[in-house]
Structures are given as C-alpha cells and as structure tokens.
Amino acid sequence: MADALSIPTGQPAAVPRPERVRRRAAANSTTRRGDLKAATIFLLPALVGFLVFYLWPTIRGVYLSFTDYSLLVEPEWVGTENYTRMLSDRVFWHSLLVTLEYVAINIGVQTIVAIVLAVLLHRLTSSSFLRGVILLPYLVANVVVALVWYAMADYNIGMINGVLGWFGVDPVAWFGDERLAIPTIALVNVWRHLGYTALLIFAGLQAIPKQMYEAAAVDGSGEWRSFWRITLPLLRPVLAMVLVLTVIGSFQIFDTIAVTTKGGPVNATRVIYYYIYDKAFTQYEFGYAATMGVFLIVVLAGISFLQLRLLRASESDLS
Incomplete structure (x- = not known):
C-alpha cells in the first residue's frame, strides 16, 4: 500500500x-x-x-485676485474689493453676454454640422483622404485663419463682397457691423474647428455595432429613424465629451478677435478673454484681471459639471 x-x-x-x-x-x-x-x-x-x-x-x-497688483509694485492685499468691483462693472457683464452669444452660435452650428458631416462620412465613404481634407483647416494656425478670412471679408476689396456684387448685393461690413461681427467670427471658427469635431464624432460612430443598423433595417427602420433611435442615443458619451471641449474652447476665444476687430466696433466683440487681456496688459490691473479669471474658471467648471451630469457622460447604452 x-x-x-x-x-x-x-x-x-x-x-x-x-x-x-x-x-x-x-x-x-x-x-x-x-x-x-x-x-x-x-x-x-x-x-x-x-x-x-x-x-x-x-x-x-x-x-x-485679492490684491491690487500693477506689476511695477508689490501686490497689496485688498480682500474682496476686486470681486465687488467686478459685480458692478458694466463692461464686464457686457463682455460676458458677448461671449455667451459667440458660444451659442459657435457650439450650435458647429455641433449640428459636425454630426451631419460625421454621419455622412460613416455611412457613405471610408476614404482616409477625404477625412484628411476635412481636417486640414484645423491644422492651420488660428491667427492665420482669422487674417485670411478678414482679408476675404474686407468691405472694399474682399472676395466675399466681390462675389455678392455679381448678384447685385451691396457690400457688407462683416467684421465692422455691430450686429454681424460676432456671428462672423463665430462662423470663421466653426469653419476651422468643424473637421476636428466631426472626426471625434466619427470615431464614436465607429464604435456602434453595424448589426444594430442591420437589425433596424430588417424591422423597416429608415435612415432618419435609425439616426434618432440608434445613432444619437449611442453617441451620448462622445457628444458629452465633444460639448465640454468645445464649450471650454469657445469661452477662450481671443486670438481671432485680437487680430481682427480688437474688441470693436463699440465693444461689440469685446469677449471676456479680450477684456481680461486688456485689463492686465494694457491697463496693468493684474489683480482685477486675475479676479475675472478666477470667476471664469468657476463658471467653466460649473458648466462642464452640469453638461457631464445632464448628458450622463459616464454611462453608455452599448453596455
């Protein structure tokens, strides 16, 4: 054994x-x-x-932000004086409203057109060359883009007004009109960032299983219905990320305005970033400029948090 x-x-x-x-x-x-x-x-x-x-x-x-600082002398503590001043500053609130107008136009147009463009790329073509062409404007420096469009939209010699003249339309002061300046700047930046946003959404579309569209087609669902019932719900996490990035980027608009309108005409394009820059580097009120910067950080953090919560960015219908 x-x-x-x-x-x-x-x-x-x-x-x-x-x-x-x-x-x-x-x-x-x-x-x-x-x-x-x-x-x-x-x-x-x-x-x-x-x-x-x-x-x-x-x-x-x-x-x-709690000091009086002009770069030439040491900061002097003033407590909440700068914040009190900001609350009663009409130019500050006007610049915030101008910024919100720009953000609404830029985000609204850019997101809608980018979704349409991404869906067309996903459903109709797989050409890498076409994707590269769409991304090209994003590869050009924002200042260069602004200067090119500023020249093309010139009231006297601009190509855009020249084309409009062929149809009997009078020249338009695209950057010089108080009502048109912000929409014009917003659409210029939509043109530049559209390809990048569309490719982010396109990447999200590729993660959606093709079997879902095939099953929907068998059930008689058309393209439009599939878009609303399948594409948009499953794109929610990607769209949340895209919206957070584009909203933050839109609030930071500065370079296009700095090289074109410089806040004019009559403060019509004086966005919050340009106002902060003006206070800090033109009037040397660094303490007050820092106060507005802190306010902007808090606002952007709050907006981003609300977007992520309302759009349920951490959840996916694919799981």
Missing part, C-alpha cells in the same frame, strides 16, 4: 495550494511595482508641466 501511495519517480511533488497563492501574489505584486515605476517615468514630464504651467499659476492667480 505504501508503494501505491508513493509519488512516482521523476515527477515533482505538488505544491500546496496556499504556497501557490502566495507565489502568484508575490509575482503580481512585483509586476505591479514594475508597471507603476514605468508609468511614473512616462507621466513625470506631464506632471511637472501641469504643476509648473497650470497648478502654480492658478494658485498665484487666486492670490492676486
């Missing part, structure tokens, strides 16, 4: 189960430590950049 129960010669003895578990846990721990070390090395440059160029300036800006 002893021979029958003995372990055959040449075969290793079975390791007890607790010992195997300990060895596996030790191996996993070593692997995790190695992964953490590699991840830390790769993340370190980005972390340093975040601390130096984002976190420290933000903390410094919050401090300066």
Whole structure:
C-alpha cells in the first residue's frame, strides 16, 4: 500500500495550494511595482508641466485676485474689493453676454454640422483622404485663419463682397457691423474647428455595432429613424465629451478677435478673454484681471459639471 501511495519517480511533488497563492501574489505584486515605476517615468514630464504651467499659476492667480497688483509694485492685499468691483462693472457683464452669444452660435452650428458631416462620412465613404481634407483647416494656425478670412471679408476689396456684387448685393461690413461681427467670427471658427469635431464624432460612430443598423433595417427602420433611435442615443458619451471641449474652447476665444476687430466696433466683440487681456496688459490691473479669471474658471467648471451630469457622460447604452 505504501508503494501505491508513493509519488512516482521523476515527477515533482505538488505544491500546496496556499504556497501557490502566495507565489502568484508575490509575482503580481512585483509586476505591479514594475508597471507603476514605468508609468511614473512616462507621466513625470506631464506632471511637472501641469504643476509648473497650470497648478502654480492658478494658485498665484487666486492670490492676486485679492490684491491690487500693477506689476511695477508689490501686490497689496485688498480682500474682496476686486470681486465687488467686478459685480458692478458694466463692461464686464457686457463682455460676458458677448461671449455667451459667440458660444451659442459657435457650439450650435458647429455641433449640428459636425454630426451631419460625421454621419455622412460613416455611412457613405471610408476614404482616409477625404477625412484628411476635412481636417486640414484645423491644422492651420488660428491667427492665420482669422487674417485670411478678414482679408476675404474686407468691405472694399474682399472676395466675399466681390462675389455678392455679381448678384447685385451691396457690400457688407462683416467684421465692422455691430450686429454681424460676432456671428462672423463665430462662423470663421466653426469653419476651422468643424473637421476636428466631426472626426471625434466619427470615431464614436465607429464604435456602434453595424448589426444594430442591420437589425433596424430588417424591422423597416429608415435612415432618419435609425439616426434618432440608434445613432444619437449611442453617441451620448462622445457628444458629452465633444460639448465640454468645445464649450471650454469657445469661452477662450481671443486670438481671432485680437487680430481682427480688437474688441470693436463699440465693444461689440469685446469677449471676456479680450477684456481680461486688456485689463492686465494694457491697463496693468493684474489683480482685477486675475479676479475675472478666477470667476471664469468657476463658471467653466460649473458648466462642464452640469453638461457631464445632464448628458450622463459616464454611462453608455452599448453596455
């Protein structure tokens, strides 16, 4: 019986189960430590950049918002005086309204057209060349785009007014009219960012299983109905991300206005970023400019939070 129960010669003895578990846990721990070390090395440059160029300036800006600081002298603590001044500053509130007008036009037109363009790309063609062409305007510097459109829309020699003249339409001061300046700037930036936004949405469309469209077609669903019942609901997480990015980017509009209208005519295009720049680098009121910057951070954080919550960005109907 002893021979029958003995372990055959040449075969290793079975390791007890607790010992195997300990060895596996030790191996996993070593692997995790190695992964953490590699991840830390790769993340370190980005972390340093975040601390130096984002976190420290933000903390410094919050401090300066409670001071009277003109760059030439040391900051003088004034408490909430700058915030009280901001609440009664008519130009500030006007610039905020102008910014909201720009954001509404830019986001509304850009999002709708980008969705249509992305759906057409997804349903009709798979050409990489066409996707590259659509993205080309985004690769051009925003200042260059603004200057080119500013020249084309010139009242006297602009190509746009020249084409309108062929149809008997009088020249239009696209950048010089108080009513048209902001819509014109918004549409210029829609043209530049449209391809990038469309490609983000296009990437979301590719994640939707084709079987869902095939099943809907079998049930008699047309393109329009499939778009509303399948495409838009399943695109919700991607659209939430796109809206957050585009809203934040729209509130930061500055360079197009700086090289074209410079806040005019009659403050018609004086958006919040340009007003902050004017106070800081033209009138050297850095403390007051920092106050408006802090206010803008709070507003954007609140808007982003509401967008993510209302659109349920963390949920997906694909799961």
